[in-house]
Amino acid sequence: MNNEITGAEIVLKSLAEQGxxxxxxxxxxxxxxxxxxxxKQNSIKHVLVRQEGGAIHxxxxxxxxxxxxxxxxxxSGPGATNVVTGxxxxxxxxxxxxxxxxxxxxxxxxxxxxxxxxxxGITRPCTKHNYLVKDxxxxxxxxxxxxxxxxxxxxxxxxxxxxxxxxxxxxxxxxKNKIIIPSHRLFEPSPDFEKNKIEEAVExxxxxxxxxxxxxxxxxxxxxxxxxxxxxFINMVxxxxxxxxxxxxxxxxxxxxxxxxxxxxxxxxxxxxxxECDVMINIGARFDDRVTGRLDAFSPNSKKIHIDIDESNIxxxxxxxxxxxxxxxxxxxxxxxVWKEKKFQIDDKALKLWWDKINKWxxxxxxxxxxxxxxxxxxxxxxxxxxxxxxxxxxxxTEVGQHQMWAAQFYKFEEPNRWLTxxxxxxxxxxxxxxxxxxVGHPDALVVDIAGDASILMNIQEMSTAVQYRLPVKIxxxxxxxMGMVRQWQELLHGGRYSESYTDSxxxxxxxxxxxxxxxxxxxxxxxxxxxxxxxxxxxxxVIADIWVTKEENCFPMIQSGSAHNEMMLSKDQKQDKKSxxxxxxxx
Amino acid sequence: MNKSxxxxxxxxxxTKRHILTVLVDNEPGVLARVIGMFSGRGYNIDSLNVAxxxxxxxxxxxxxxxxxxSEVVSQIEKQLLRIVPVHSVTNLDQEGSSxxxxxxxxxxxxxxxxxxxxxxxxxxxxxxxxENENNTTIxxxxxxxxxxxxxxxxxxxxxxxxxxxxxxxxxxxxKKNEEE
Numbered sequence: 114m115n116n117e118i119t120g121a122e123i124v125l126k127s128l129a130e131q132g133x134x135x136x137x138x139x140x141x142x143x144x145x146x147x148x149x150x151x152x153k154q155n156s157i158k159h160v161l162v163r164q165e166g167g168a169i170h171x172x173x174x175x176x177x178x179x180x181x182x183x184x185x186x187x188x189s190g191p192g193a194t195n196v197v198t199g200x201x202x203x204x205x206x207x208x209x210x211x212x213x214x215x216x217x218x219x220x221x222x223x224x225x226x227x228x229x230x231x232x233x234g235i236t237r238p239c240t241k242h243n244y245l246v247k248d249x250x251x252x253x254x255x256x257x258x259x260x261x262x263x264x265x266x267x268x269x270x271x272x273x274x275x276x277x278x279x280x281x282x283x284x285x286x287x288x289k290n291k292i293i294i295p296s297h298r299l300f301e302p303s304p305d306f307e308k309n310k311i312e313e314a315v316e317x318x319x320x321x322x323x324x325x326x327x328x329x330x331x332x333x334x335x336x337x338x339x340x341x342x343x344x345x346f347i348n349m350v351x352x353x354x355x356x357x358x359x360x361x362x363x364x365x366x367x368x369x370x371x372x373x374x375x376x377x378x379x380x381x382x383x384x385x386x387x388x389e390c391d392v393m394i395n396i397g398a399r400f401d402d403r404v405t406g407r408l409d410a411f412s413p414n415s416k417k418i419h420i421d422i423d424e425s426n427i428x429x430x431x432x433x434x435x436x437x438x439x440x441x442x443x444x445x446x447x448x449x450x451v452w453k454e455k456k457f458q459i460d461d462k463a464l465k466l467w468w469d470k471i472n473k474w475x476x477x478x479x480x481x482x483x484x485x486x487x488x489x490x491x492x493x494x495x496x497x498x499x500x501x502x503x504x505x506x507x508x509x510x511t512e513v514g515q516h517q518m519w520a521a522q523f524y525k526f527e528e529p530n531r532w533l534t535x536x537x538x539x540x541x542x543x544x545x546x547x548x549x550x551x552x553v554g555h556p557d558a559l560v561v562d563i564a565g566d567a568s569i570l571m572n573i574q575e576m577s578t579a580v581q582y583r584l585p586v587k588i589x590x591x592x593x594x595x596m597g598m599v600r601q602w603q604e605l606l607h608g609g610r611y612s613e614s615y616t617d618s619x620x621x622x623x624x625x626x627x628x629x630x631x632x633x634x635x636x637x638x639x640x641x642x643x644x645x646x647x648x649x650x651x652x653x654x655x656v657i658a659d660i661w662v663t664k665e666e667n668c669f670p671m672i673q674s675g676s677a678h679n680e681m682m683l684s685k686d687q688k689q690d691k692k693s694x695x696x697x698x699x700x701x
Numbered sequence: 702m703n704k705s706x707x708x709x710x711x712x713x714x715x716t717k718r719h720i721l722t723v724l725v726d727n728e729p730g731v732l733a734r735v736i737g738m739f740s741g742r743g744y745n746i747d748s749l750n751v752a753x754x755x756x757x758x759x760x761x762x763x764x765x766x767x768x769x770x771s772e773v774v775s776q777i778e779k780q781l782l783r784i785v786p787v788h789s790v791t792n793l794d795q796e797g798s799s800x801x802x803x804x805x806x807x808x809x810x811x812x813x814x815x816x817x818x819x820x821x822x823x824x825x826x827x828x829x830x831x832e833n834e835n836n837t838t839i840x841x842x843x844x845x846x847x848x849x850x851x852x853x854x855x856x857x858x859x860x861x862x863x864x865x866x867x868x869x870x871x872x873x874x875x876k877k878n879e880e881e
Contacts, residue, residue: 233730234730234733237733237734238737238741241785242785245729245730297788298726298785423783424779424782425779425782425783427779428772428775428776429776
């Protein structure tokens, strides 16, 4: 009768039943029983990273590029504390992650044992939920609940802390379908949810004279179908649409309705349209401060519709007129049905005037930059990368800073799930491990991490991981020897005092790549750029392409902190007035 | 308050005291989740009370007294509901009618000169003397917070005291279906 297996075996069996194919992790004392079980099986692949922080970003990259849940396995103490940044990142950007941490045996908990830390205490605010499993018989139900919670509603990271004695103990395994999760622990939109609000919203859209859709990462989390529906609905309305950093790709860049990204470094026309619209339709975005700018001047004359799966986002910073709580896919599907049923038609004349106005804003050509000389402009490097990769299935990840914004501005995304960047937390060091995760999920695709010289060094140790698993990830460094965004803020807001933003003693990135038995390439002038990019794409190995760009290029357009959407700074009016600099520098 | 230019311009309602009752699964860490949300997001807790209310279902009731504008308190309610073990959040002030009470235990420094006054006051407020082994003067007073406040203020004028208060608990007084 003995159906009992060990806790470690229950862990692996739960992962297998949840359809997990790959785990990113790093072994250590408190997870040895799980690693021992891992050794004895073949169904789940393990990717050994070089630091736990790399594991969780890799899991994020895997999750966001595949739509599956990313799984991380690390040890107690430092293993757990090293994943805290990644957990917070996943929390902010709503990425489904299950993170398994080992814990010291229960009789040692609280004794300041070797590699002990209060993992559930430390990670409580940066996970959707976490568990310390004390009873081996509860292990399988905890795992199944954890996966459901990570994926359900607004996705997020869930952590399971397992003391070593529980991994050794014997207990019974319960299958996924035998577990009943009480409804209050999950988010379930009611089937007929907010029908009236949907009708109210659709009617409001139909009466709009200057509508704009404001699309966020929630559309991507809702699955590829959601993007299709959003595109369909926007086409029916004929309205302009702008996307947040997290929402890029929901509507294709080449779509006639797309105004590109909005916000601090967004497009002039997108921000102006947000400012002057009369009806704003927010789908799956959360009025982040990088998007809104100064709140009391945010889109002052519009009626706002807000579709979000997380009720706490409603009226959090911006008060809205028509809130709808629900999943984008379901809500937009109903909106389309209502639009068709009621045969709504938008006022064509008004819409044409609105587009005329927008086209005038487009004429400002806000991304314009001076591209003279042989020196490579960072913007030009991204443009060339786009031109030379656009016909390949390409995933772009980024680190955080100027290069991230240039990537968002100049790389044109036509599909969802192809763009992986740390939006909410702004984690330098995210891009390279995320690219590793994306490459694991898509072995045949081209995965490029557009990086800065400072950010890449934050997780450079993962070169070893990429090479070990023969992951042909491309690192495309826009090298200006500065923490570019810090430098830019210091120039604009702190009187040009470049305090600690210059990176002295950078490594020779070509030799660095070679030391890992990867390929290093370098472009110093515009003449070399295309060749380097082509060679990078064609190399079936991990590549670092070190692109030397102009050192003091600034990222424009820009809404300075504390300014409104209609107070954008363009590259031509770079000279800054003192007053707004004083006002802006106290903000982040 | 946050004076940032990012602060919402629409905070027009006045700051008020609110009593929230939160039903939660009685599992380890649940209280830390609730109070961590308050401290992490910069909300106020004026008082907090936790006790198991049902023996069979393993559910606890947390009573939190907080203050803030209605926008802030509504945000608190929504943030509480995001916590996985939270069943429900009720804002008793919004429901309109609720009954609240708290208990205070008061150690009174008594002497021959103030004895009469102390006993008169305790009598007036229906504070009950608690017998104890050391035969010290300890009174218990229960009731609405304002009543306890008044009692403490007045007894303080007479003599030195030491006080411990439970913080308020509250329950909705709206008539429920009492079939069972």
